[in-house]
């Protein structure tokens with residue numbers, strides 16, 4: 001059976017070139033980068049080279065890049081670290097309703113400990129209005145955290161403008177750029193950010209490694225206590241092979257990002273066109289213009305998301321849904337909920353995210369199978385029957 | 390999410406799909422906002438279920454539960470059908486993931502609603 005992977009937003013395979021570089025590190029670079037001797041210094045060279053690659057790609061200084069275990073850790077650190085360093089009762093955080101759970105659940109955790117959180121609603125395209133951000137600012141506000149691009153619906157948010165507002169009010173600004181890296185230009189100065197979260201596995205690097213950009217002078221508490229790694233802010237022996245892989249994955253972006261984006265855009269647009277031609281009652285979620293080039297998020301009327309997902313899985317097509325029913329709740333994801341998609345459509349949501357290895361054949365096959373599956377499910381859907389009447 | 394082969398079989402090739410023109414017992418439960426809606430159509434003659442059909446908007450668990458329920462219902466006496474529980478449906482499917490048990494509850498409710506409808510119709514005919 002044909003296997004088609006259309007879930008690159010969940011994770012991407014490790015690129016051959018990245019793997020080779022990691023293998024080289026596994027075989028020849030076994031030292032601890034913190035050791036003073038020759039073997040340690042060699043490992044440190046690899047770690048620092050990766051740090052420089054990442055810094056150069058986002059317009060930062062290498063000293064502003066801190067390695068973490070991934071996007072989740074970076075998000076946790078940004079929020080908890082800024083709040084802790086603020087040493088302020090009732091510290092206030094402004095974020096959005098469509099952030100990743102790594103942000104939203106951390107916010108809930110901080111709320112339980114006395115913080116106040118404003119979760120800004122989004123417009124129908126899933127975007128945040130910068131003026132709403134400005135209005136939400138109050139004397140206690142210590143941090144604004146708004147993602148660069150959303151992982152589910154692909155909307156790219158007006159981060160540079162929000163950053164400008166944060167700067168004007170002298171408030172720290174963090175952005176989760178996990179999904180944006182490689183698809184949206186990331187420049188820490190153009191974006192006016194103080195903190196950025198990254199993860200390697202979304203950019204064809206290994207899992208379990210990521211980074212945070214922390215602008216020089218940003219007051220933030222240390223996250224891991226122990227050795228002197230990462231300027232003592234994030235202790236723990238470096239994940240050398242992971243860091244090497246991350247660095248190489250970013251090098252590939254530096255060399256080819258425009259080419260990748262053009263490919264994503266072309267293949268995604270083709271997929272959407274074919275689905276629109278084959279299937280009626282399909283809504284696009286997220287912003288049509290300001291959207292990640294590899295993301296297609298659609299709600300297919302009168303059918304249920306998990307049924308779609310499993311049917312496509314039976315055809316070898318791997319996608320994700322934002323609306324699986326589980327644990328007694330049919331609740332669609334918080335992101336779809338925030339968009340206010342109609343009932344008859346919201347439960348039939350699919351996220352299809354294309355990648356570097358997605359081919360025209362994959363897309364043609366997928367569009368054809370989606371039509372078959374939707375026809376089959378609609379034939380037994382009482383909602384579809386009622387709609388036709 | 391791990392489904393049994395029987396669930397996947399009934400999901401992929403559901404039995405007895407559609408509306409039943411001459412049904413004399415119809416139960417409709419759920420709503421689009423819940424993400425699950427089911428319609429159960431039964432044709433009952435002399436206290437025995439002769440025909441059973443369904444239409445379901447929902448997940449694989451909801452669809453396979455509906456399908457297997459129609460198979461169980463055919464030939465049942467009304468009194469037996471009143472005793473049909475979602476556990477019985479789940480058993481017949483060889484089990485459902487814990488988080489999906491609630492999707493089979495709707496089937497029980499749809500059957501109950503259909504049988505209630507049948508009782509109502511009977512009363513009206515008598516009057």
Ligand SMILES: Cc1ncc(COP(=O)(O)O)c(C=O)c1O
Nearest residue numbers: 070071072100102151178179199
């Ligand atoms: C927007 C966003 N933030 C954070 C994360 C978490 O990253 P990680 O898997 O590296 O912990 C993800 C990925 O799932 C994501 O899409």
Ligand SMILES: [Zn+2]
Nearest residue numbers: 325448451492
């Ligand atoms: Zn269900």
